[in-house]
Amino acid sequence: MKIVVCIKQVPDTTEIKLDPVTGTLIRDGVPSIMNPDDKGGLEFALRLKDQYGAHVTVITMGPPQAEAILREAFAMGVDRAILLSDRKFAGADTLATSNTIAGALRALEYDVIITGRQAIDGDTAQVGPQIAEHLDLPQVTYVEDLKYDGQKTFTVKRTTEEGYQIVEVDAPCVFTALASGVKPRYMSVRGIVEAYDKDIEVWGFNNITVDEKKIGLSGSPTRVFKSFTKGAKAAGQIYEVDPAEAADIIVNKLKEKFII
């Protein structure tokens, strides 16, 4: 079985602070990490490798420094890593991004493609489903658990806010994974020691199969009309109490603030 996992480097939003004066995000010095849902998807792939000897490739689109998460993926145990990096890819919205990645996937062999549900910087949850559409593959989104029958069928638990569904799907297919479903493994020490001796393939436009008009800025129909900063809210308080006591607390708080 061949699995390709699409991963993205994102700023660690848990480390982002707000400028108290301007209310804008301070991004300086914020560490970059592998997007948590993508890491969950990578863990699913590595478990299939442990159990069935799957070959796992990771692919990311980004600037040269995105190499860091590919090294991390090597240290976690992947077999191959590809960095999609080309000026022609720049300025891409989700559609152009998914076209670029699908273009790369056309040049790869795969039985399963796994992406994260969404990235913590953009939160669109669009790229995974779009990749499936471009490649005309069945997709299961919001995957919290998956089991493989060793032949070609996956039994997948997909979880949404309303509940969960158990669905079956045959490879080839696309999954978008939830970080909550699995605890990603740590990098191994040996994996780390060897991670920088491995080759990362850098692919540009010439390595992939896609119409140039569908990528980069020109392939991006999204237009941002206006962006604004949401007013900062104070941290809430969490009370773990029974409903009757909770109701009292809420009533008292509302009274304190002269709302009721």
Add this chain to the structure above:
Amino acid sequence: MDFSLSKQQNLFLQMIREFAEKEVKPLAAEVDESERFPIETVEKMAKLGIMGIPFPTEYGGAGGDNQLYTMAVEELSRVCATTGVIVSAHTSLCCAPIMENGTPEQKAKYLPKLCSGEWIGAFGLTEPNAGTDASAQQTMAVKEGDHYVLNGNKIFITNAAHAHVYIIMAMTDKSKGTRGISAFIVERDFPGFSIGKKEKKMGIRGSATCELIMENCIVPAENLLGQEGKGFSIAMKTLDGGRIGIASQALGIAQGAMDETVKYVKERKQFGKAIGQFQNTQFQLADLQTRIEAARLLVRKAAYKKDMKLPYSADAAMAKLFAAETAMDMTTKAVQFHGGYGYTREYPVERMMRDAKITEIYEGTSEVQRMVIASNLLK
């Protein structure tokens, strides 16, 4: 001269910090309180290769170096000094002497199991009457045909109760003094070997420190480590390496206490402001942070020299001396900054202060480190 960390070292720190924070820190208070060896943590570390960091992959090690090893012990000790010393004693005092002095057969037999963490290692030099004066060994080893018979007791042995392999020093020829001491690789299942009483300690309470008892203990002749009479030299060289590990442990304890203190002085308000806003607090913290950073550089330098196969005995002694005294001072002041709360087990600094003390004592007291440094200076 380049003081920056390599990409590989940064990746390693990312892993070990996350591991320490998520897997080790949550257990630290309970491991201390109940004097429990955190075997589940050792199993997790084994899986990741943390039990064999600086050893070649051909022996099941991770293929890393002493820099990575010291970073691991530091980061683990930052949240739990017990976990730090388990790794340090295993790596520096058991795996390293086998790696450095073992025959190809001994290395092939023991290192893969030790480096993979399937087996835990320990080291037995100290005896009731041979502490700092390690030459006064009373454990005897008599050769009888194809084996040695060992008799004697070792005390204060880190990892003792959970180890599978012990490096044991014993007299093979009392008339030759230190040149009559030999080193042996002893397995816990060898006939006549047993674990004695467990110490009730002030700190590092989870590290399973026990007595080892050898009563007509049969050790195959092929388990002699190095040559007969070389045991004292092997022990001293092993301790040189061990001191880098303990220096890293002390450094980690100091950094951990600083982390807790910084967090606390920003939050704790007295006289209408955070106590971190008082210059008395700031100046003391500045001095302590300077010492922590200096200790870190000494540790890194000693590890670098060991990796480069340069003489590092005095460097290791300086690193351990300075890091241990920094840890003791830092943790004592951390308790003081926390005031009454710091004296309780509500806050980890109380444990850290108890843990710090041992770093001034084991693997050579601070006095011994000064002897090593001075003798190197005056030779």
